[in-house]
Amino acid sequence: MLKIKNLFLIVIVSAVLTGCSKTKNENSTGNNSSEKKGEIVKINLPTLQCATCKKTIETALKKVDGINSINVSVKEKTATVDFDKSKINPDKIETEITLVGYDANSKKKNEAAYEKLEDCCKIGGHQ
Numbered sequence: 551m552l553k554i555k556n557l558f559l560i561v562i563v564s565a566v567l568t569g570c571s572k573t574k575n576e577n578s579t580g581n582n583s584s585e586k587k588g589e590i591v592k593i594n595l596p597t598l599q600c601a602t603c604k605k606t607i608e609t610a611l612k613k614v615d616g617i618n619s620i621n622v623s624v625k626e627k628t629a630t631v632d633f634d635k636s637k638i639n640p641d642k643i644e645t646e647i648t649l650v651g652y653d654a655n656s657k658k659k660n661e662a663a664y665e666k667l668e669d670c671c672k673i674g675g676h677q
């Protein structure tokens with residue numbers, strides 16, 4: 551029991567550490583709870599750079615009312631969002647992403663939010 555706990559901790563720590571340094575180690579499982587299923591929308595994130603960006607977007611969007619779950623793919627540069635259409639729509643979800651500092655489909659990022667991102671999360675930050 552204790553060993554499982556430690557392993558779990560190691561997984562979490564290594565996930566945090568990989569943050570900005572690597573883009574490959576993507577956590578494909580996500581942490582979507584399969585409770586409530588709503589509409590699914592896939593949003594393109596052309597300015598997404600790394601796993602830290604993924605975390606930033608997922609953390610912010612999970613707090614938005616009407617969003618059941620969100621999984622950002624660093625490799626595909628997309629966000630798959632499960633939402634409740636009685637509370638929110640894809641247009642509003644795109645806007646929420648731009649407010650974090652990232653382009654969402656054709657909507658442009660909020661520049662003030664973008665400036666606050668870590669340098670490695672800015673465009674070209676991994677080159």
Ligand SMILES: [Cu+2]
Pocket residue numbers: 570599600601602603604670671672
């Ligand atoms: Cu980043």
